[in-house]
Amino acid sequence: MIRLLxxxxxxxxxxxxLDDGQSRYLTQVMRKGVGDEVLVFNGVDGEWQxxxxxxxxxxxxxxxxxxxxxxxxxxxxxxxxxxxxxxxLETVVEKASELGAAEVWPVVTERASVERARxxxxxxxxxxxxxxxxxxxxxxxxPTAKLDRVLADWDRTWPQGxxxxxxxxxxxxxxxADVLATQVPGPWAILVGPEGGFSPGERARLRALPFxxxxxxxxxxxxxxxxxxxxxxxxxxxxxxxxxxx
Numbered sequence: 001m002i003r004l005l006x007x008x009x010x011x012x013x014x015x016x017x018l019d020d021g022q023s024r025y026l027t028q029v030m031r032k033g034v035g036d037e038v039l040v041f042n043g044v045d046g047e048w049q050x051x052x053x054x055x056x057x058x059x060x061x062x063x064x065x066x067x068x069x070x071x072x073x074x075x076x077x078x079x080x081x082x083x084x085x086x087x088x089l090e091t092v093v094e095k096a097s098e099l100g101a102a103e104v105w106p107v108v109t110e111r112a113s114v115e116r117a118r119x120x121x122x123x124x125x126x127x128x129x130x131x132x133x134x135x136x137x138x139x140x141x142x143p144t145a146k147l148d149r150v151l152a153d154w155d156r157t158w159p160q161g162x163x164x165x166x167x168x169x170x171x172x173x174x175x176x177a178d179v180l181a182t183q184v185p186g187p188w189a190i191l192v193g194p195e196g197g198f199s200p201g202e203r204a205r206l207r208a209l210p211f212x213x214x215x216x217x218x219x220x221x222x223x224x225x226x227x228x229x230x231x232x233x234x235x236x237x238x239x240x241x242x243x244x245x246x
């Protein structure tokens with residue numbers, strides 16, 4: 001069934017007008033009409049089954065019927081990804097949304113080949129992936145920031161003691177799967193560098209941080225997008241919501 005991310009509050013028997021883009025998508029692309037059912041979510045009120053109640057030339061109004069899933073907490077995971085080429089960065093954001101990340105934060109490193117990202121475009125990609133993958137929320141896309149500033153403000157930005165899984169391409173850290181097996185669930189962030197890797201100064205600083213947990217992702221040199229997806233997968237399997245419910 002079609003799933004849509006909406007911004008309106010959701011409750012039983014609620015008339016929900018869709019924006020112009022979603023209205024055109026339902027009627028012109030998916031050829032839906034009055035009486036057809038749609039699933040909606042807003043990241044706060046869970047997922048709801050709706051029926052198309054009215055269709056106009058440029059609008060659609062849904063009527064909520066029943067909640068199909070309650071709101072559930074998302075994994076407390078933030079992905080920090082160094083700026084890389086647009087297509088690869090968009091892939092990372094899409095997969096981060098599919099893998100359940102709570103936030104994605106593009107960061108500028110010394111060897112980054114790109115200086116900025118289009119947060120509006122990345123947010124759209126994240127939202128579409130959330131609709132497709134069945135999650136009842138969507139990851140936040142933070143404005144691009146310099147890595148030095150992020151690290152300097154770490155305790156103020158995330159005061160709850162978040163750890164940083166530092167993907168160190170130098171290869172002399174422990175294997176990610178082995179290291180994660182010794183850790184406990186809680187708030188985490190994952191940091192993946194640019195195609196050129198971290199500079200010696202950045203690497204030394206990251207290694208010295210008390211909340212940093214350096215890991216290697218194996219014997220091969222991975223592109224940044226592959227490294228990000230691999231690291232998130234390993235974290236989910238060891239500490240995230242892929243674990244069996246006790």
